[in-house]
Amino acid sequence: MNTAELKLDLINHITSITDKTKLKELLQQLKFQSDESIYITSEDEKQAIFKAKYQIENGEVLSNEIVREEIKEWLKK
Structure with missing residues (x-):
């Protein structure tokens, strides 16, 4: 094309x-x-970024493998 x-x-x-x-x-x-x-980052986006950084710093993360498995489960519903 x-x-x-x-x-x-x-x-x-x-x-x-x-x-x-x-x-x-x-x-x-x-x-x-x-x-x-x-x-221009909105206030909601800034808050989401702040929250994500906090979660990363505190080990509140999931591996890519776990996320893929959860997505498969959600799609089955």
Whole structure:
């Protein structure tokens, strides 16, 4: 698939999205990839990062293997 075909495929997918939240998220991702924009971390994201760092420092983590097994179990439901 060449660049023009990829762009058309992307445009077709975007035009089929009706969820405003998903469109905002997609736009944010595209802007993040641009050299012209700066990603601003929201307060919720800052809190999530802080919590994750705390959990890592305190050994409150799961191995990748355990996480994969949990995902398999969730998908069975």
